[in-house]
Amino acid sequence: MNKREFLKTTGAVVAGSMITHMTRGQQAPAPRTNWSGNLTYSTNNLQTPGTVKEVQQVVKKAIKLRALGSHHSFNAIADSTYEQVSLERLTEMTLDEKSRTVTVGGGTTYAQLAPWLDAKGYALHNLASLPGITVAGACATATHGSGMHNGNLATAVAAMEIVNADGELILLSHDKDGERFQGAVVGLGAMGVVTRITLNVLPTYKVAQSVYQDLPFDELGKHFEDIFSSGYSVSVFTDWEHHRATQVWIKRKLAPNDPNKWDPEFFGAKLSTVKLHPLADHPPESCTEQEGIPGPWYDRLPHFRIGQTPSSGQELQTEYFVPWDRGFEAVEAVEKLHGKISPHLFVTELRAIAADKLWMSMAYQRPSLAIHFTWKPEWPEVQRVLPMIEKELAPFQPRPHWGKLFTLPPARLEPCYTRLPDFRALASHYDPRGTFRNKFVETNLYGS
Numbered sequence: 001m002n003k004r005e006f007l008k009t010t011g012a013v014v015a016g017s018m019i020t021h022m023t024r025g026q027q028a029p030a031p032r033t034n035w036s037g038n039l040t041y042s043t044n045n046l047q048t049p050g051t052v053k054e055v056q057q058v059v060k061k062a063i064k065l066r067a068l069g070s071h072h073s074f075n076a077i078a079d080s081t082y083e084q085v086s087l088e089r090l091t092e093m094t095l096d097e098k099s100r101t102v103t104v105g106g107g108t109t110y111a112q113l114a115p116w117l118d119a120k121g122y123a124l125h126n127l128a129s130l131p132g133i134t135v136a137g138a139c140a141t142a143t144h145g146s147g148m149h150n151g152n153l154a155t156a157v158a159a160m161e162i163v164n165a166d167g168e169l170i171l172l173s174h175d176k177d178g179e180r181f182q183g184a185v186v187g188l189g190a191m192g193v194v195t196r197i198t199l200n201v202l203p204t205y206k207v208a209q210s211v212y213q214d215l216p217f218d219e220l221g222k223h224f225e226d227i228f229s230s231g232y233s234v235s236v237f238t239d240w241e242h243h244r245a246t247q248v249w250i251k252r253k254l255a256p257n258d259p260n261k262w263d264p265e266f267f268g269a270k271l272s273t274v275k276l277h278p279l280a281d282h283p284p285e286s287c288t289e290q291e292g293i294p295g296p297w298y299d300r301l302p303h304f305r306i307g308q309t310p311s312s313g314q315e316l317q318t319e320y321f322v323p324w325d326r327g328f329e330a331v332e333a334v335e336k337l338h339g340k341i342s343p344h345l346f347v348t349e350l351r352a353i354a355a356d357k358l359w360m361s362m363a364y365q366r367p368s369l370a371i372h373f374t375w376k377p378e379w380p381e382v383q384r385v386l387p388m389i390e391k392e393l394a395p396f397q398p399r400p401h402w403g404k405l406f407t408l409p410p411a412r413l414e415p416c417y418t419r420l421p422d423f424r425a426l427a428s429h430y431d432p433r434g435t436f437r438n439k440f441v442e443t444n445l446y447g448s
């Protein structure tokens with residue numbers, strides 16, 4: 001099935017209005033969709049400025065505008081009925097070894113940044129499951145990897161340059177702007193257009209990854225903390241069938257002279273001697289190396305390799321963050337729905353994320369377990385299952401991933417984000433006329 005057919009069969013989450021000033025016989029422009037193809041953007045008016053000055057001019061002229069990253073969000077967070085701006089031409093990268101930071105253009109992806117940074121002897125603290133997303137777009141939604149001591153990717157941000165609604169350049173830094181900075185980093189595209197973003201870097205490191213199969217849920221429940229602490233980054237996959245995790249992916253940071261030994265058994269799970277894809281029946285070629293083979297951080301921390309199709313390619317995604325200390329209780333609550341979930345699911349992934357101070361982060365002041373669902377492209381059915389999951393998770397105050405699909409009403413989001421009133425005030429400061437607000441922001445952050 002190609003993306004077009006997929007779009008037809010899933011039904012677009014947003015039926016975008018196609019601006020077609022066509023004369024008879026002219027071909028309609030191909031619909032502009034997100035990566036998954038489940039959403040058609042509501043405008044064909046896409047600006048691609050080549051300099052920061054041009055970004056400022058685009059913003060000054062705009063009535064309503066949304067910044068667009070690499071299109072990977074599954075919901076309408078990046079959509080606009082007026083105009084979008086892509087910074088795909090702004091991809092410069094500058095390393096400052098003295099301050100141990102790297103500054104990248106607003107359109108730079110981790111796939112561009114990571115090998116370049118590694119070649120210079122540096123690394124980032126973590127990556128998402130795929131490298132092909134923009135740094136600005138990922139940080140805007142608090143995108144994360146896994147690791148008990150790893151904050152989401154936005155926790156590496158040291159400074160940002162933003163074009164505000166008046167077209168002015170604003171500089172915000174961790175060291176100078178305190179609370180205002182913590183509010184703006186996970187900005188959901190509502191503060192303005194991020195033209196440059198500065199990240200803290202570490203000396204480069206090597207990682208080895210191995211996969212264990214068939215971990216009984218009883219063991220997971222008994223040794224929850226130990227299992228997630230068994231590597232620098234640990235992901236537990238399940239299809240919610242047979243009360244077990246199908247796979248456990250363990251990524252270990254290797255110290256010099258590390259023996260890199262992997263036990264054949266791990267809490268009842270067995271070490272795989274072949275490379276695996278987390279989705280059953282998917283060939284593993286697109287995945288990063290396993291079987292304990294050491295490699296650079298950027299080619300092990302993501303599950304999928306640079307330049308390869310991540311995950312299934314034809315899918316929907318949902319994810320909820322719950323408090324870490326009630327993590328397994330939340331897993332058990334979701335497991336009750338296995339009969340409803342499994343028929344529409346490719347796979348669930350459980351990850352650990354350290355608490356942070358970023359106001360709109362799903363892990364704000366809360367060490368978290370993230371319960372993720374990669375769904376088959378069956379939106380009508382998935383749309384019926386999500387409220388059931390959200391009901392089971394209600395006692396845990398679930399915070400949905402800002403870039404994925406959820407059905408929680410704004411009234412239930414509000415109590416989960418205690419800094420939402422401050423965030424609205426900060427957004428109004430940079431954007432008093434609501435230039436950067438779209439329907440997603442109006443609905444979910446303003447409840448209108």
Ligand SMILES: Cc1cc2nc3c(=O)[nH]c(=O)nc-3n(C[C@H](O)[C@H](O)[C@H](O)COP(=O)(O)OP(=O)(O)OC[C@H]3O[C@@H](n4cnc5c(N)ncnc54)[C@H](O)[C@@H]3O)c2cc1C
Nearest residue numbers: 067069070071072073128129134137140143144189194403
């Ligand atoms: C296959 C797949 C795997 C994924 N794996 C993970 C994962 O492991 N962990 C995880 O947390 N998420 C994951 N995601 C979700 C993804 O990381 C987020 O949706 C992320 O926000 C996408 O970044 P993007 O560059 O595509 O931005 P877009 O989706 O295009 O935009 C996202 C938001 O960023 C804003 N934005 C983009 N650029 C700018 C800018 N220059 N200035 C201001 N705002 C901007 C947009 O306005 C929008 O609000 C995955 C998605 C896919 C498709």
